[in-house]
Amino acid sequence: MEQKRILLVIGGGIAAYKSLELIRELGRRGIASRCIVTKAGQEFVTPLSVSALSGDKAYTELFDLDEEAEMGHIQLSRSADLVVVCPATADLMAKANAGLANDLASTMLLATDKPVLMVPAMNVRMWQHAATIRNVAQLRADGVTVMEPDEGAMACGEFGPGRLPEIGAIVAEIETQLNGQGQGALSGVHALITAGPTREPLDPVRYLSNHSSGRQGYAIAAALAAQGADVTLVSGPVALAPPRGVTLVKIETARQMLKACEDALPADVFISVAAVADWRPARAATKKLKIKATDAEAPAMELAENPDILKTLSNKRKNRPRLVIGFAAETHDVEDYARAKLARKGCDWIVANDVSGDVMGGAENEVVLITHDQSERWPRMGKEEVATRLARKIAAELGGDDGGIKLAAE
Structure with missing residues (x-):
């Protein structure tokens, strides 16, 4: 198979240093990078470091006789399968929108x-x-794909949207662009994923929930889509943009999540990442509950058990996904509890993680992949990298001995 190649434009911004990590990560996936470093970009990274990591010459000048004789900006602009601008500064996007061509990057x-x-x-x-x-x-509108930036603290001290997306998310988007939607190792596979928390109403104002951010589930959805899977993402309330090319189904409660999953069947793989509330108020009040100032005791609350989504789909007689994967979030004895959950739920794999630290809502995860006959401990890494590894495992599992995907519908 011919190697995929991108043309990477490195703009001038503090996030430019992350382009070096991007080049390295793409190289690990067999994707070659040829790079243009803008004049402003050279204030943050050197052409030498870019060239060393990419294994190719770093291009910097439009009016350079040697470069024009060797490659030429026209040929350079057409020598790759995909052009990636990272970081894309406000200036670079303004130039591209206006059709300006006063340096190598904008001309290309x-x-x-x-x-x-x-x-x-x-x-x-x-x-x-x-x-x-x-x-x-x-x-x-002109057909350029512009990713949404992440939200968080910035080098300038301000907070909000504008941070460069995580490298894993950028890599997943590049792979999606290179493979084309519906192509790749998981082409033809329908993947069903749950993510985020559920909210169980007490009354019209209050609800029971948990700290799940949905980041791991959304990262898995993006990684599977990048491998060509047809992805249905059933998500509780989160502050995340849905991955490109993924069908998003928004829900609030555990019962709504179960119905959405059953409506999405048949699926070839089901991944239960959502942190589903085990219990809900037996009766949700139609009006806001009031507590009298003279009450000496807290009001009693009767709870009802929520449906077990993972167990329900694992034990279906009809339309059971070929591969069912659960997540186990534990604070201690992680592997023991996870293996017990594997047997209790009837699923095929469990991805166990220790959430006693900053995992809930954080950018990284450390997991153990548990199957019926082995445990595989992964080092701490970004949630996007966890997602990418899991997507590869799923492709290998569904591929079978002959390397071709065997679908549940067959």
């Missing part, structure tokens, strides 16, 4: 006939400025 973007992926990173006020909003909207 104007001349290319290949798909373009832009990965923004900038100050929150720049990202939310009316000019940037207009530029992003027009670029998308």
